[in-house]
Amino acid sequence: MLEDGDCMSGVPLDDLVNEILPEIIQIRRKIHENPELGFEEFETSKLIATYLKDLGLEMKEGVAKTGVVAILRPVNPKKEKTLLIRADMDALPLQEETDEPFRSRNPNKMHACAHDSHVAMILGVANILTKLKDQLQGNVKFVFQPAEEGPGGARPMIREGVLKDPDVTAAIALHVDSKQPTGKIALRKGYVTASADDFHITLKGPGGHGSAPHMTKDLVLIGSQLVLALHALPTREVDPLEPVVLTIGRFSAGTRHNIIGDSALLEGTLRTFNEEVRQYLLERIRETVDRFADLYGIEVSIDINPNDSGYSAGWNDPEFTELVAKAIKSNLGDDVITWEEKPIMGAEDFFEFGLNKSIPTCMFFVGTKNEEKGCVHSMHSSHFKLDEDCLPIGIKAMVSAALSYLKE
Numbered sequence: 030m031l032e033d034g035d036c037m038s039g040v041p042l043d044d045l046v047n048e049i050l051p052e053i054i055q056i057r058r059k060i061h062e063n064p065e066l067g068f069e070e071f072e073t074s075k076l077i078a079t080y081l082k083d084l085g086l087e088m089k090e091g092v093a094k095t096g097v098v099a100i101l102r103p104v105n106p107k108k109e110k111t112l113l114i115r116a117d118m119d120a121l122p123l124q125e126e127t128d129e130p131f132r133s134r135n136p137n138k139m140h141a142c143a144h145d146s147h148v149a150m151i152l153g154v155a156n157i158l159t160k161l162k163d164q165l166q167g168n169v170k171f172v173f174q175p176a177e178e179g180p181g182g183a184r185p186m187i188r189e190g191v192l193k194d195p196d197v198t199a200a201i202a203l204h205v206d207s208k209q210p211t212g213k214i215a216l217r218k219g220y221v222t223a224s225a226d227d228f229h230i231t232l233k234g235p236g237g238h239g240s241a242p243h244m245t246k247d248l249v250l251i252g253s254q255l256v257l258a259l260h261a262l263p264t265r266e267v268d269p270l271e272p273v274v275l276t277i278g279r280f281s282a283g284t285r286h287n288i289i290g291d292s293a294l295l296e297g298t299l300r301t302f303n304e305e306v307r308q309y310l311l312e313r314i315r316e317t318v319d320r321f322a323d324l325y326g327i328e329v330s331i332d333i334n335p336n337d338s339g340y341s342a343g344w345n346d347p348e349f350t351e352l353v354a355k356a357i358k359s360n361l362g363d364d365v366i367t368w369e370e371k372p373i374m375g376a377e378d379f380f381e382f383g384l385n386k387s388i389p390t391c392m393f394f395v396g397t398k399n400e401e402k403g404c405v406h407s408m409h410s411s412h413f414k415l416d417e418d419c420l421p422i423g424i425k426a427m428v429s430a431a432l433s434y435l436k437e
């Protein structure tokens with residue numbers, strides 16, 4: 030654990046960060062200008078690989094298509110520990126509407142979830158930890174992950190062995206937070222994010238004239254009944270003390286006021302924290318849809334998590350999170366941390382690296398709200414603007430957490 034001061038290898042952490050900050054800001058802007066969607070982060074991963082190679086790290090490219098993994102080994106390994114530090118790299122399909130000089134040059138692609146800043150900060154962390162490697166007692170594995178915004182790059186990376194050789198003993202990540210003011214870091218012990226599963230339902234039956242519904246299967250009416258039946262599952266079959274969200278975000282059917290169409294499409298998402306509730310409801314959704322086939326004499330099909338897109342609930346291991354909080358406070362001050370009262374129903378696939386709580390995971394949130402600079406729009410908004418003053422804070426917090434974990 031670092032003591033109050035910030036002396037590392039004789040050089041204060043602030044100085045180490047300030048030295049690389051202009052470069053980190055340039056990297057962030059460069060990635061911001063050239064956003065790439067999930068599993069298409071080719072230029073981004075090239076930039077990452079070049080930077081890591083220059084640091085002299087052991088590297089693997091093309092993990093889960095565009096992912097990059099680098100390993101920093103200690104000079105004198107004393108602990109069987111490997112800390113995985115993850116940054117996500119993908120942008121969102123959104124047209125940027127900010128006035129930044131380095132705004133997106135790619136139409137309908139934007140780093141509106143600030144993953145550009147995550148990459149830049151973790152490259153900065155890799156740079157500083159490389160300089161401090163004589164202080165490490167275990168390995169650091171830097172994981173640059175594709176497709177966080179869906180369908181998810183963590184699981185394919187795990188399947189390609191990212192948690193092995195050396196075996197990961199804890200995983201950590203940061204995410205920018207547009208609700209917290211710059212200078213604050215939000216943390217929570219226990220659940221942080223919900224599980225997320227998407228389902229796609231198709232209904233088919235004979236269509237016909239709107240004046241003769243008895244000669245058809247009216248899929249607008251049947252689909253409407255199905256929406257109600259699905260909504261009854263979480264509200265009537267699950268303990269009301271278990272938080273669940275079921276949303277049918279898309280219901281599309283028909284072409285014209287007097288035609289009964291021959292197909293309908295429903296798409297929805299299911300969110301919860303309890304794995305048992307999650308599995309129960311997914312099964313009941315499937316069963317309910319299947320029963321509608323018999324009940325109305327129509328054809329149905331349901332596809333849950335196509336492209337392996339389901340995310341499990343995010344869990345911040347309480348003990349590991351306490352260690353991270355202490356390390357951050359020791360370098361950034363006691364009042365930097367805000368403890369979040371509630372988790373969110375949003376989802377994050379970083380927590381897949383925890384393999385259902387068998388590896389301690391922790392994600393902390395770096396505030397980037399700054400009214401004076403107009404950094405007030407929420408993430409995923411086409412107006413979202415990052416306050417770059419959050420970059421040194423995120424870097425310092427992550428370096429502190431990593432050193433603390435690998436020294437304990």
Ligand SMILES: [Zn+2]
Binds near residue numbers: 142178408409
């Ligand atoms: Zn996002």
Ligand SMILES: [Zn+2]
Binds near residue numbers: 142143144177204
């Ligand atoms: Zn994000």
